[in-house]
Structure formats: C-alpha cells, structure tokens
Amino acid sequence: MTLPAGVERHDFGGETSLATQGQPVYGERTDGDWRRWDPHRSKLGAMLEQGMETGLEGDETVLYLGAAAGTTVSHVADFAGPTYAVEFAPRPVRELLDAAESRQNLFPLLKDARKPESYAHVVEPVDVVVQDVATRGQARVAALNKRFLTDDGRLLAAIKARSEDVTADPADVFDNVREELSAEYELLETARLDPYHEDHLGIVARPRED
Amino acid sequence: MSNGWFAGLDPDDDAAAVEQIEAGRADTPEDWPQQAVEAGFADDEAAYYDRLHEVTMAATSAAVAEQEGADDQQLVHAVRAMADCERTANELAERVAEWGGSRYGDSGSGVEYARSLADRDDEDEGDTALRTLAEQTAGLADEADSLRAYIERTAPAVAPNLSMLAGPVLAARLISLAGGLEALAKKPSGTVQVLGAEDALFAHLKGNAPSPKHGVIFTHEYVRGTRREDRGSAARALAGKLSIAARIDHYSGDRRPDLQAELDERIERIQARAEEGDE
16 A cells, blocks of 8 residues: 555654644644654544555545544645535534644635535535544435545545444444445445444445446 | 636625635535636636635634524523414414404414414404404514524524434523523433423422423423333433533533434333333
8 A cells, every 4th residue: 555645654752653744733743844643533544554545645635524623634634735624513623723724725614514515615626535424324425425526536434333323233334334325436445444443434435427 | 507605706805705605505516716717816726725725714713603602592582582472472363363253253273364364355444453463473473483493593503412312492492491501511311301390390399299201301202202101211311311412512512423323222212112012
C-alpha cells in the first residue's frame, strides 16, 4: 500500500506513526512541523494504518461528512486540495472552526449530511467522499451523497455498527450495510477497523454508473 | 441548472454571501469554482477558494452562534403559548358550534366547523357577528400551528437528543414543565415519568389514589402504543432514556444516536411480553 503524498511515517518518541504537515489541532505530538495522525482517534487514519487501498494520492478534492471537531479532517486538509467539511452538531463545530482557521483549503459547513441539497450549492464535484457519521441509515447517507462523486471517485466510509442497531451482531449489521450500499456503489475493499475502533467497518467503494 | 451560492451576489457583500451559504440550495453540485470565475465573481480559482474560505468560516460561525443561542426559555414561552392558543381555540370553537347550531341547525363541531362558518356569506348582522368570531377562532388555531412549527425547528437545536427521542414538541413540553433544560436535567427519571401528572401524584401522596404511571410522556407512541398492563414499564423505560438525553443535552451537547437504538430495543422487549402471553 502506498501512502498519499503528504502523509509520512514519523517517529514520535520511539513510536512510528502516520503524520501530516500542518498546525497542531488537538494536542497531538509533533516532529518538527509534522504532527501525529493517531489511528485510535481517526477512522480514516485506521484505514490507512490497516493498509486498505484507499486510492488516495494527495491533492484530491474532498467532501468530508461527519467532520465533528475536525480531528481527522484537519489531517485530510493537510494533504488534500479543497476540502469541504460537513458537520451537523453546533458544539464540535466550534473546534472545527479553530482547525480551519489556519487551513485555507478547509471549508467548514454546519449542515446535515442527510440533506445534500442544503450544501450542493457550495460543494463542487469531488474525487473523494469521506464518511464518518454516527447516525442510523449510514448506507442511505452514502447513497444520498453519491451525487458529489466524479465517475472515478472514491467513497471512504467508516460504518459504526452500534449506530445502526445496538443489539444486533455487528457482522450482521455490516452484511446489511454492504448489501444496501451495493445498490449505488461497487465495493472495492472492506475491513474491520479493530483494534483501533471496535465494531467499525472500513469501506472503499466506487460509484456505480446511473 | 442549479445556482451556486455566489449567483447574483456582489463579490464584496459579506452579509449576503453568509446568508446564501446558510440558506441556499441546489439539487446537484456543479463546477462552482469555474462558474464563479466565468461569471466574474472571482478573478481565478485561487481567489474563489480564498473567498469561499472567508465566507464559509463566517457563515458557519454565525450559524453555530445562532443555534447555540437558541435558548430553552424561548422554547418554554413558545410551547406554553401554543397550549394557550390550542385551548382557547377549542373553547371558542365550542361556543361557535353552539351559536351556529341555533342559527343554521348545522351539527358541526370543533375548529373545522368554525373554519367552515368563517367562509360563509353574511345575510344579516347576526351572521356577521358569528362569522367574525369563527374567523378569530380559526386564526388562533392557525397561530397554534405556526407556534408548533417554530418549536419543531428550534427544539432540536436546544435539546438535540431529547428531541430525537421524544419528538420536538414533547421535548419542549417536558422542558416547560420542569422550568428549563437545566432543571429537567437535574430531575430523577421517576419525576420525569410523572411530569404533567401533578394532580394525580398529590392525590396519591395524600393516600387516596394509586401512583400515576405517567404524565405528559403518555403522548409518546411508546407509552400509548403499549398495552395497559405494560404501560408502567414502558413509561419507566422511556423516562429513563429521556432524562439521560436531557443530561447529555445540558451538560455536553453531543449527539448520541445510540440512545435511540437503546430505547427502541427496551420498548421492543416490553411490548413483546404481550405476544408471549406473559402476565
């Protein structure tokens, strides 16, 4: 697996970890102007750490759904091009705004990922949609946001089993999500994100032609 | 073809740009940077992105301030006003129906009957008097509807988890009965369970009535939709999750979708007792 340009492994106090170049955001360790991208705190970081073929090369245009306080999206903006960060809850967005302050290519939006028409007037077609929304109907969110992906774009999603059904076996939940997602996307690779994130499934997918 | 956020904007008008980011819509994304340059909104794509960064920062920080400023006391006023409008509209509708029956012999009732009289043509002064009263009645019912819409829009910003579990209107009622979100967050779930049933509760405490099983949360489908002998359990389970939701809303503000799934699962188990024939 190759890492995207702008993502490197660096040594942080004896521990080798993914890192990107940019202003620190959440008190992460730094090595010069490289800052640690902790896979325990980032599902996309865990997907890269697991060696999933994300297809990321660097400099892509990105739509990030579920940006929360900006932990992961700040790393994405460090190596990507224009990065649109959608988050629904006002409180974490305060911190997202802090992360975006020093990143000219990061555009924060307080919007609901289930209502793409409320941000399609701002977001351009993108190479990559990163999805990390802890809500029920995660496959539906992916389907609704397919409109933003270029034909050869990639969906990089982290599916949280507990958000769909706390009682069901995560394996069954993931089967259902994979099946539902297959209507709109061709799944290229899926992998559990253990041990970094319990009961999460990482998905790399490509949009099917309409 | 959809319009981008910059369509028709003066490039230097910050307020209008912020408004467009917040309220604009489009069905499909388009190559906005290129369109903005072609339309003369920005000199080149780099200038477009600089401007986009400025306005999304400003719009998002304004939207956060607005949503966080949506306060629980405004919600309390709105939900009480809605209840007043509904109650008064219903009382007046009864009066209108009684009066209308005496004049036209119609056997209508309620706000719908008042609406039908409001559209009637007058033949004499008595018709006019009744018609204008019917209009006011319908107007109050409309006011209640628009207050409800206001509550449905603002309650999720004030108390996202509570609104998710209870629905915005019941969430606002609970906040109103407790006197505020903080007061609700501090109440034990047994109190939340009987909020709105104070009369029954005091009758019980005096020793001459059974304890009430539920207060205003009876309007929730999970209580109402559960068979009578299991309603107490359903009300207790619902109240438990609602008080957790109120505490998260007051103390952290995070959204916790897990709560909904946990509640669904508890209620499913309680309602399954009916099928199992469990006494």
